[in-house]
Structure formats: structure tokens, C-alpha cells
Amino acid sequence: MDDKRKDEIWILGATGKVGRALAGRLAAARIPGVVLVGRSTERLAAIADTLNGSVRTRQLAGVAEMLAAVPRERPLVVINLLGSYAETAIPLAKACMPDGHYVDLSIDINTLSGLVDLHGEARAANSTVIGGAGFGVLATEALVVRLCEGQPTPSRVQIDALSSYAPDDGVMGEALAITSVDVMSMGGRAYRDGILTPVPLGSNLRKHALPDGTAVKSAAVPSGELFAARQASKAPTIDFTSALAPTSPLIRPALPLLSRLLKSPTIRRTMITSLAASKTKRAPRPRPHSWGHAVVDWADGTRRESWLRADDAMDYTADVLTAVVRAFVDGTAPRGAFTPAAALGPGLATDAGATFIDG
């Protein structure tokens, strides 16, 4: 077997919303070797046609075929946009070793921590693994890394991810539906005394007056942002809220019950199917900017606060992935397994077009 890596960048899930946006960016940046990987030859060809033939396509029937093809054909970079990260992330990251690199948009705490647990294996294999390389995770992690740099361990961290994006005509899709159902079924989480602890889903309701003069509410969800903030700060108490959490006073009281119901495989499947098919309509984004927010407290009473401003959160996610691919291609990514700002520093957030605003 030829053991040299091919200089190819495989986008798995290239026919999805993020995949299409990323393919356009990599083509515009003239990054060579991009291969769009998906289930449908026709849909792959339709995307490649819009990019003037600057990318290649590869039809593979499903996740199992993709998992078998990566170690056999040895692309340099695999970008996993398939979703279902609890099943796909770790096997695909391992399939890139040795000498290949892996990045995804995983956001659930167990998957993200499982990926980071591959650190020693990835280093020994001369590979880089980065989980959660989108608005979700980076928008808050970058702030915590900046605020804690050179400081003693803080006593408390509060982070908020306040995304705003313009929906398109279509359906939610299964990948996002699975992510949403997994978040709801886990129930809320926060760090207490350094331990990931259950809190009610939708608790910690926060009302933010944003630096651009608009306002948004957020509430607790169990998301990978918590894990990344714990890695970056080592703070014993960490809370995370998201603007994607249901904040309506009518729905919030029902969320703990919904979490319990979603533990049933039948209800989970029904909910995924119905959410995946739910129609989305093209509309302007609800607020002009997406915001990450962090407040860090130290035991001596010192408090530091900062904001990250991006535009459309989906566009920003594609920009973050583009910056990560550049780092892989340029050889500037460290070897090992990381969350995004732990790998490439908080500068990754600004390389992708965001601005820090210190409070």
C-alpha cells in the first residue's frame, strides 16, 4: 500500500448547508485538492458545477462506506459535516491517523471530550483532531482563553452563545434535528465544584442588552461550550446559556418532562423525524450580529467581561472551518486533539472574521 497521504481535503456531508457554504469558500480561496463527498452523484455534481469544476466529487453510499474509504484512500484532511457525531466523530478521527487531520462541528459534551481524549494517540500519529470548529464552541471558548490567559484559576465563568442566522427555504434536515434532540434529551448541565452536574434544561434565563443595541434571551443547555470553557479556565463553577434554548414562559416549564420523554428510543426517533422534516422559510436573520459573551470572576472580586461579534452564525461557522483547513494545509496546526481555540488560539476567531469587544 502507498503510505503517503494524498493532498486531498474531503468534505463529508458536502451536500448539506454548511458543506455547500464551505465548498464555495475553499474554492474561492483556491485551496487545491477539495473533494466533495456525499450520497448523491447528481447533487454533488450540481454543487461542483456552481464552482466551475475547481473541486472534485466522490459518491459514497453512506457513513460505513465513508469510514472504510478514509483509511484506504488516505486524504490529508477530513471535514466531518455528517452530524450524528456521537457515532461518527471518534471513528472518523481515528481513521485519519496516522498523518491525516480531522475537523468537525460536534457540540455534544461527550463527543467533544471523547475527541479531546484522543490527544496522546493523535500526537503519536502526527495527526491533528479538532472538534467543535464552528460558532458553537469557538465563540465562547475564544473569549475564555483570552480572559484567563496569564491569570490564576478563576472561581466562576458564565458564557453565552447568542447566534443569529438567516434561515433558507427548505427543511431543518436530519443532522441538525439529531443535534437538537440529543441536547434536549440530555437535560441541562453546568459545572459545580469542577463536576458536570445536572441542572434543569432552560434554567438560568438571561436577558442580554447586546453591544449593538439589540436584545436577546438565553437559557441553559448542555453543550460542548461548557467542556471547552472548563478546559480553558479550570474554573470550578461554569454556566452556559444559548439563545437557541427555548425561552418562552409557556415552553420552559415543560422542558424537564420533554428531556425525560426523549430517553425513549421510539419518542426520540419520532421527534427527530418530525423536526428533520419541519419546513424552514427564507427570512432575514433576527438580529444584525451573532454574539459570544463571557464573564469571568476571581476569588479576590476581580471580574472581566468580553464579547465576540460575528455576523450570520452559519456563515461564520463556514469561515471558521475555512481557517482551520488553511492551518492544516499550511502545517501550522499543532499535533494532538483539541477544541478549536485550544488548537489554534483565540486568533482563530478573528481570522474567521469576528471582533472582540472587551467590556
Ligand SMILES: NC(=O)c1ccc[n+]([C@@H]2O[C@H](COP(=O)([O-])OP(=O)(O)OC[C@H]3O[C@@H](n4cnc5c(N)ncnc54)[C@H](OP(=O)(O)O)[C@@H]3O)[C@@H](O)[C@H]2O)c1
Ligand atoms: N457547532 C456549530 O457551530 C454548528 C453550526 C452549524 C451546524 N452544526 C452541525 O453540523 C452538522 C451539519 O450541519 P448542516 O446544517 O450542514 O446539516 P445538513 O444540511 O442536514 O447536512 C448534513 C449532511 O450530511 C449528510 N448526511 C447525513 N446523514 C448521512 C448519512 N447517514 N450518510 C451519508 N451522509 C449523510 C447529508 O447528506 P444528504 O444531502 O445526502 O442527505 C448532508 O450532506 C449538524 O450536525 C449541525 O448540527 C454545528
